[in-house]
Amino acid sequence: MIVGGGLEGVSAARSLAARGVTVTVLERATVGSGGTGKSSGIVRCHYGVPSLAAMAWKSLTVFENAPEELGDVGFRRTGYVVGVGERNAAALRANLAMHRGLGIEAHEIGHDDVKELWPTARTDDFAAFGYEPRGGYGDAYSTAQAFTAAARRDGAVIRQGTPVVAIEAPAGRVTGVRVADGSFVPAGTVVLAAGPWSPALAAPLGVELPIRAMREQIMLIDPGEDLGDVPVLSDLVALQYVRAETGGKLLFGNSDLSAPEWADPDSYRNRAEESFMERTAARLEHRFPGLIHAGFTGGYAGCYDVTPDFNPIIGTTGVEGLVVAAGFSGHGFKIAPAVGELVADLVVAGDSLDPFVPASDFRLSRFVEECPLTSLHPYEGAGEMR
Template sequence: MNTDAAEVVVVGGGLEGCATAWALTQRGVGDVVLVERATVGSGGTGKSSGVVRCHYGVSSLAAMATRSLETFEHAHDVLGADVGFHRTGYVVGVGPENVGALHASMADQRAVGVQTEDIDHTEVRKLWPVADLEPFGAFAWEERGGYGDAYQTAQAFAVAARRAGARLRQGTTVRAIRTDGGRVTGVELADGTAIATGHVVLAAGPWSVPLLAAHGVDLPITVHREQIVLVDPGQDLGPVPVFSDLVSLQYLRGEGAGQLLVGNSDLAVLEAADPDRYSNQASPDAVDVAVEKVGTRLPGLAEPAIASTYAGCYDVTPDFNPVISLVDGLDGLVVAAGFSGHGYKISPAVGRLAADLVVGGESSAPDVPAADFRLSRFAEGALLTSPHPYVGAGQMR
């Protein structure tokens, strides 16, 4: 039987696997093989809205987002390629019941270096002249926020990793992780061959679950369909900033040639899905909800129309935060999965943390404690949640 070998095997060529492969090369680990069952970015990454903001109540996530922003802003210098980053600015608005939480969260964000400012109704009205802002109690503004192209970002990480020595094996499925005496020894591929290694980073999104279950490890990820609606606003809105509307629970950003991308932020009721078999069209009900929400928030649009829709899947953990973790009883394994719909904006920092765990077993960033993302937190009942939750939008981490 053919057996390849590598110092580290990364399973999954989505954003997180590609970011990890690249980060490993930056830590001096050049002998990396990235194994992707289809093509780079073909999983959840290819459907991402790519919103970039640092507005997190959980400080470690805010720190990861602000670090990652530097990579998006300087992608040419860091990765040698564009990642489609548009610095439009980011505004988040909350209702009166959440003003205290917003300000407390902003104070914590500033403590880890996030540039976030108060912005009033008059200023937001200049940015979004067609919006009804009356129901909002307060806003936060991130001048450096915006959106990037997740697919392009994954490619950029993969190409940069390959340039630094990593090997990329697309069209290659990992069937099992091999262990011996509680230690990783390699991965078994669907074609019957294997790659011998002492270190595996499992970054296969929702598909990570069965690969761990085979070792008796429960990775609590469920899969949910998220529907995106593209709206033709019927007029030139100019370069609008990304708008996170935590009153109507939706997010809005510009897309392509003058369209608006409308995403859902209401995660209270989730639609279970199979990530290998789900409808790529928004349902009539979801379109109705989007029409109603966009109509309510943007009454100044004269003749908006639905341009198209699509859907993607979130890999959701019980606290809507990822697992980036060593695994008890499986030495040499790092899991990076369960990004719960917000893995784009933190992906460069995820790569760094996963590489840290491979190389030294702990985080090299003091404000990003590895313990926050440990797998065991679910069994311990110690979920990673914001100390400043928003009423009605608790999943805004």
């Protein structure tokens, strides 16, 4: 049984059902209605944690093969560029070397190459760039619907409009869940994948999940001219990310997570604020000074489910039969297919079956052990991102 029909829950359902496991997903509203529906969907393997880079690499083939296997999930292969300033150039090169060691197609490119890919971008304050030709962006909502359909084809049951009010585990062993209509749904294993709502369901069992909801704003911009097929840009100097959006627009997100705005995931301001627009306008002006006709066309906000090390919790707990897959900290889209596989490994085999993805990296106990999962080559000023 899986609690939560977000992208991670339905990815786990797809992987489990494909292995012949009987699965039911209980979703309080509709599939993809949580953080998934707000995702920017950026696809890159550029991580400083090898297991996460390996998960993103493994997931990439699922996005690429989606048209044949899942239907159109909105994946667009635009390429991915990450640019850093002088203080982070050595770390970037070390990360790229690590990526290539994992078989990932990633290499350094120069200022001239970036000028060709992104003619309107100012590049003089970057010192080095990484490039992934197979990167791009997808649509998390469509991906969740496609995973749901695939799971159903393999026999999974998806119950929407079914809020779980309690996970029951008398004597330290999961027996099932209680839903809002008072009925009890028995299950020997419960995968808790309820994003920022997970801690409240785990706490009564004595399982403390250090996950908090953090509000993030997104701006949509009409660049005022046809930019063509620009790649995704992670700008680790101005701390923003930019990708193409349908209709010739651009989507701008913030990469400066140094002053988190903690929020209630059930009641947060969805509209972008004036101060954020002003900040985005200044960054836009800095990075794309030539886009003189650019203007905002919209904005919205979503919530990341953030852990203290900005990496997910995927693992068993002190309660027998309770597996957690939550706390994706704003980067759970690109790794979602591999998350499903890891959860299925944990449920079926008790451990990861992928040597590049050690389950221990994502264990809950790392927080009390004070062993956070951190980048091997962190970026100064943008450490939380990778």
